[in-house]
Amino acid sequence: MFLIRLGFLDIGWLDVLDITLVAILIYQIYTLVRGSVASRVFVGYLFVYLFYLVVKALGLNLLTTILEYFISVGALALIIIFQQEIRRFLLLIGKSTNIGNNPWIRKWLLRQPDLTEPTTPLKPILDACKMLAAEFSGALLVIQHNDDLTKIADSGELLNAELSKPLLLAIFNQYSPLHDGAVLIADGHIRAARCILPVSDDAELPATMGFRHRAAVGMSEATDAAVITISEETGRLSLALNGELIIGITIHELEERLSQYLSKPRN
Numbered sequence: 001m002f003l004i005r006l007g008f009l010d011i012g013w014l015d016v017l018d019i020t021l022v023a024i025l026i027y028q029i030y031t032l033v034r035g036s037v038a039s040r041v042f043v044g045y046l047f048v049y050l051f052y053l054v055v056k057a058l059g060l061n062l063l064t065t066i067l068e069y070f071i072s073v074g075a076l077a078l079i080i081i082f083q084q085e086i087r088r089f090l091l092l093i094g095k096s097t098n099i100g101n102n103p104w105i106r107k108w109l110l111r112q113p114d115l116t117e118p119t120t121p122l123k124p125i126l127d128a129c130k131m132l133a134a135e136f137s138g139a140l141l142v143i144q145h146n147d148d149l150t151k152i153a154d155s156g157e158l159l160n161a162e163l164s165k166p167l168l169l170a171i172f173n174q175y176s177p178l179h180d181g182a183v184l185i186a187d188g189h190i191r192a193a194r195c196i197l198p199v200s201d202d203a204e205l206p207a208t209m210g211f212r213h214r215a216a217v218g219m220s221e222a223t224d225a226a227v228i229t230i231s232e233e234t235g236r237l238s239l240a241l242n243g244e245l246i247i248g249i250t251i252h253e254l255e256e257r258l259s260q261y262l263s264k265p266r267n
């Protein structure tokens, strides 16, 4: 059944639905890559594709073949260039469709057990953060969740020490040889210090945010770890989760968010 007839074009309900869905998809991709270097690549690729459609419609066979080859190789290149954006996009979909995160649904519909306390005790971390923030000591703390962070640990100095507030304070003391970079915490242990984290190229981060904060966001984009930063300049605490940075979080809020985020199902 046709909805509109535009000259030789018959547009039906399905075509309208198709065009709307493609428009929403392109808009979502655009908002994800907006501001980054990848956005220029995205717009460039879109233009090449539109040019290809015109060339094909005109019946220019040689140019169509060349562009087809370019577009198919380009699709592979796009996946590599947009790694971070694709990951963010899938995480977003995964998060918004993960009904299993709702405690009521977990318990009564999925018949899954309750959530346990995080495997890493939060008290030493929170106490250390409070003190470091009060002293304006810069710090970067990565708390492992489910993803394997061996590569990150290997980029720094392996410690495998019991997690404690005094040890965290000693590491982030400005005279400590371990204070630069990030500390990696997993299963109640400080696995490593001086770790190097991936840096985010998110153009929407405030210009005042330096590399410590960009590294926190980058790490939370690339993995499911929770990352805490303490600013050396302002003493402000921030928390990065799934690529989002919560700037100027209070200790109380930090505790709530961490214990909720790091809780795992009881076996």
Ligand SMILES: Nc1ncnc2c1ncn2[C@@H]1O[C@H](COP(=O)(O)OP(=O)(O)OP(=O)(O)O)[C@@H](O)[C@H]1O
Residues within 6 Å of the ligand: 138, 139, 140, 179, 180, 181, 182, 195, 196, 197, 198, 199, 208, 209, 210, 211, 212, 213, 214, 215, 230, 231, 232, 233, 234
């Ligand atoms: N990629 C990274 N991985 C791990 N640590 C990093 C990384 N980039 C920066 N850092 C740490 O952050 C420290 C401070 O960096 P910078 O001053 O650029 O950050 P900032 O976000 O402005 O933080 P602050 O508010 O504390 O100044 C560096 O000395 C280093 O210890």
